[in-house]
Amino acid sequence: MSYGDGRIFLRGSTYWLQYSERGKQIRVTAETDDPKKAEKELKKRTGAILNGIHRDTRKVRYESLRESYYADYEINGRKSLRRDGEGKPHLDKVARLDSFFTGYRADEIDTELIRKFIVDQQAKGLSNGSVNRSLSALRRMFNIAVQDGTLRHKPHFPMLAEAAPRQGFLEREQYETLGDCLPDYLRLPLGIAYFTAMRLGEVLQLKWKQVDFLAGEIRLLAGETKNNEGRVVPIIPALRSLLKEQFAKRQPDCPYVCFRLDAKGHAVKINSFAKAWRTACVKAGFGEMVPVVDAEGAATLTKQRTDRPRSKPKVKMVYEGTIFHDLRRSGARNLVNAGVPEKIAMEIGGWKTRSVFDRYNIVNEKNIADAGKKLAAFLDEKRDKRGTISTEIVQSTSLTN
Secondary structure, eight states: OEETTEEEEEETTEEEEEEEETTEEEEEEOSOSOHHHHHHHHHHHHHHHHTTTTOOGGGOBHHHHHHHHHHHHHHTTOTTOEEOTTSOEEOHHHHHHHHHHTTOBGGGOOHHHHHHHHHHHHHTTOOHHHHHHHHHHHHHHHHHHHHHTSOSOOOOOOOOOOOOOOOOOOOHHHHHHHHHHSOGGGHHHHHHHHHHOOOHHHHHHOBGGGEETTTTEEEEOTTSSTTSOOEEEEOOHHHHHHHHHHHTTOOTTOOBSSEEEOTTSOEEEOOOOHHHHHHHHHHHTSEEEEEOBOTTSOBOBOOOOTTOTTOOOOBOEEEEEOOTTHHHHHHHHHHHHTTOOHHHHHHHHTOOSHHHHHHHSOOOHHHHHHHHHHHHHHHHHHHHHHHHHHHHHHHHHHHHO
16 A cells, blocks of 8 residues: 555555655664554654755755855855856865766765765776865755755765875075065965965965054954964064065055056956966976876866867866965065064964974975984984093092092
8 A cells, every 4th residue: 555655565464655855765674563553653753854854955956055155165255265257155175076976866966976075086087185185075064954854964075185285385495586476466475385384375365454564564364364363473674675675666555565567557456367377487497287097097188169170189288386375375484484483383373283284394304414414413412511521530530549
């Protein structure tokens, strides 16, 4: 006998219930041999689903999970949220999910399908770290849905082993070499990041009212930093020179410290310079453009433009090398090597936890060599002192005898 989306059936002398929940078939015993009681129990269970006590999730799709995820970003004012040309929210880690999960029901997204997504992304040349960022976003989508009561359960998310934290940094000579290869308007952002360990977003948002030449400080305002906390950054002489040179070029209509001149000669805020950065790094020998290959090692081709039938697809290239964020790592290491207490260095750079700071405070071979020299000098000093004490004891004993 059937009822709605379920039915009752006999197993031996006992009736069983069969119905769907979360898109999965459920079979449980009604613990009775009375068909009327079994039907009553089936109505109770299917009614609970239809009435929202246990929501029927068959109509909940990935797109709905994504909308709630973006809404959570906006409500919490997450600064990493970007918007495309149409004003729609955009995150690379979510865009990768879109290309695979769009159209799927939430109850279809299980661990097996997630593993297929991982294989798909690895075949496209994505690193384990990039895949994990997308998986974390998908997991957050399900967590929000469970918290909102839209879903009752979430699948298991298998995470991938990631490479060690990036260890890129620039020595002072490399910083100067790169500065010579960059366009003039990018030399100040380079200097600010290298000498202060400020984030790219903080550098580009910096305004002249935050620069205090008299006190020798840059004041980052609360609510404008990544962790929403204000902080004070010292201006060293090398940076002061760059800032004064830029200050002399400022225009009244542009309050931003880092600006470029448009075609009409007007100062405008710098928003993006990825291409100029890659070009300079390749020229300086700090990066290169390499072909993208699939899991089998074959080169990936770009899509052919339909409006140019004679054009041939080209090998897709990707940049590998020094990135702007390496300047922040360099700043962290410079602060520590200069003898600044780590607590103060963390306050200057805006690192809230020691574990995060340790990822930026990179030790290189020169640091290790210097540590070896200091250790050797310390032990030699201990030995010399011990030898001096022994000599004094011998001389004292001789005089006594």
